[in-house]
Amino acid sequence: MEFKTDIFSQFDKEWALLTAGKKDDFNTMTVSWGGLGTLWGKNVVTVYVRTSRYTHEYVDNNDTFTLTFFPEKYKSVLGVLGSKSGREMDKMHESGLTPIEVEGSVGFAEATTTFVCKKLFKQGLEVENIPDDIVDQFYKTDAMHDMYIAEVCEIIKK
Known part of the structure; x- marks a missing residue:
């Protein structure tokens, strides 16, 4: 398994796009916060999802869940998928x-690239452990994030 970026x-x-569920019942959202690395002897991805999403x-x-990456021409589509809720519309x-x-x-x-990910860990971010300037910028009016660490089990490239 190789991924260069x-x-x-x-x-x-x-x-x-972070997508979870089965083909007949799933939801997806755009993510722009995350990381790649190794933990517990595994290739992992870390993503953050607001609890309100x-x-x-x-x-x-x-x-x-999957993480899918797209060519630049899909950026506007990803923008919509990141700003609209599947509760309110058929995204x-x-x-x-x-x-x-x-x-x-x-x-x-x-x-162009799909990561197939298996959840290993979840933890809520705690406001008391975050610097005040970051809380002011990101959490004054929005829900907190949960952090998910997942093993990257497969990388599918086109």
Whole structure:
């Protein structure tokens, strides 16, 4: 399993879709916070999901999820998927993306790279452990994030 990238821009500049559930019942959201590395002798990804997000329920209720990365031309689609809730609209229909079954989870035909991830760990971020300036910037009016660490079990590249 090999993946070469600029780790400091993979999430922040390129974004990704985090998707959890099965093809007949799933939700997806754009993530721009995350990390790649090793932990417990495994290749892992770390992602952060606000507890208020609809996708949070799906990540909690499934053992696996996918992270999918797309060509630049899909950036506006990812922007919509990151700002609209699946509780309020059919994001997938409006996105024009093609969901596909991937190792018991869901990916997208248009993705250039898909990580199949197995959850290993979850922990809520605690406001008292975060510097005040960050709390002021990110948590004054929004829900906190939960941090998920997952093993990258497979990388599918086009």
